[in-house]
Amino acid sequence: MIQLRGIDRSFGTTQVLHDVSFDIHPGRMTGFVGANGAGKTTTMRILLGVLEPSAGTVEVDGAPMSADYRARIGYMPEERGLYPKMPVDDQLVYLARLHGLDAKMARRRALDLLERLGLGERHHDTLESLSLGNQQRAQIAAALVHDPAALVLDEPFSGLDPMAVEVTLEVLRDVARTGAPVLFSSHQLDVVERLCDELVIIGDGRVRAAGTRESIRAAHTSPEWRLVTTGDAGWVRDALGVEVVDLAGGEVRFTAVDEAAADRVLSQAVERGGVRAFSPVTRPLTEIFQEVVR
Numbered sequence: 001m002i003q004l005r006g007i008d009r010s011f012g013t014t015q016v017l018h019d020v021s022f023d024i025h026p027g028r029m030t031g032f033v034g035a036n037g038a039g040k041t042t043t044m045r046i047l048l049g050v051l052e053p054s055a056g057t058v059e060v061d062g063a064p065m066s067a068d069y070r071a072r073i074g075y076m077p078e079e080r081g082l083y084p085k086m087p088v089d090d091q092l093v094y095l096a097r098l099h100g101l102d103a104k105m106a107r108r109r110a111l112d113l114l115e116r117l118g119l120g121e122r123h124h125d126t127l128e129s130l131s132l133g134n135q136q137r138a139q140i141a142a143a144l145v146h147d148p149a150a151l152v153l154d155e156p157f158s159g160l161d162p163m164a165v166e167v168t169l170e171v172l173r174d175v176a177r178t179g180a181p182v183l184f185s186s187h188q189l190d191v192v193e194r195l196c197d198e199l200v201i202i203g204d205g206r207v208r209a210a211g212t213r214e215s216i217r218a219a220h221t222s223p224e225w226r227l228v229t230t231g232d233a234g235w236v237r238d239a240l241g242v243e244v245v246d247l248a249g250g251e252v253r254f255t256a257v258d259e260a261a262a263d264r265v266l267s268q269a270v271e272r273g274g275v276r277a278f279s280p281v282t283r284p285l286t287e288i289f290q291e292v293v294r
């Protein structure tokens with residue numbers, strides 16, 4: 001597990017990170033979300049050792065991250081890293097060889113990855129001749145080609161069409177399945193909500209929320225239920241331990257002090273007959289995000 005502990009960072013007199021702490025778990029996809037300028041890239045650069053923190057540590061399983069481990073992280077930086085005028089496959093092979101893969105294995109991994117990411121036919125084209133979305137896929141391949149021990153990707157999904165997001169996601173999940181911790185930043189909350197196992201929300205250089213989607217939702221939502229019946233649902237107002245949030249004919253949304261209170265509403269509804277739907281209401285992460293970064 002990669003652990004960031006109490007990271008501060010200032011540029012001149014401006015402090016842009018304040019006591020940033022979170023974990024990146026092995027085998028899990030962690031989404032790192034925040035508005036422009038929130039501190040995502042700075043945090044990732046510190047994790048990679050490209051930038052020194054003013055205070056705090058980056059650890060792996062409780063010990064300071066070694067140079068060896070750092071070298072085995074697959075990193076896709078914000079400024080990207082590939083050369084525009086060089087064929088993509090040659091660059092990937094070169095990067096893989098830098099990380100110690102033999103020539104045959106390096107070529108095989110490069111071509112496999114390009115194929116999986118939908119660039120099989122374009123593998124020997126120069127980067128600059130590819131569309132922006134395809135350049136992005138090549139950059140992702142570059143972060144993965146050396147069989148990384150962990151992945152840190154700065155906005156890997158930006159500029160990708162929905163199909164490419166799906167393909168990239170599958171490739172990243174495969175890396176996670178090998179037990180690697182995977183961290184990726186994104187502005188696209190809908191994407192993150194769907195793709196990641198864990199979430200870290202950063203606002204103004206401070207971690208505002210961290211944990212699984214479910215735990216963040218639970219911490220920022222008072223449990224709400226939705227009941228739809230064929231008859232009028234006004235009787236729910238009088239149910240014990242329940243507060244109606246919204247009522248329109250047969251459809252009612254309510255909060256309950258506990259699940260038992262919600263279950264009682266369901267039982268009463270069943271007794272009355274005509275239940276069409278009953279479910280907990282999950283709050284969209286976008287709403288929670290806006291609330292915690294405010």
Ligand SMILES: Nc1ncnc2c1ncn2[C@@H]1O[C@H](COP(=O)(O)OP(=O)(O)OP(=O)(O)O)[C@@H](O)[C@H]1O
Nearest residue numbers: 011016034035036037038039040041042043078187
């Ligand atoms: N080299 C630098 N010198 C001075 N200020 C910097 C430097 N790098 C980053 N900053 C400032 O630190 C803050 C955090 O920037 P950072 O790039 O980490 O945010 P971000 O969350 O990645 O934003 P974006 O989503 O726009 O990429 C910003 O206010 C930025 O202007």
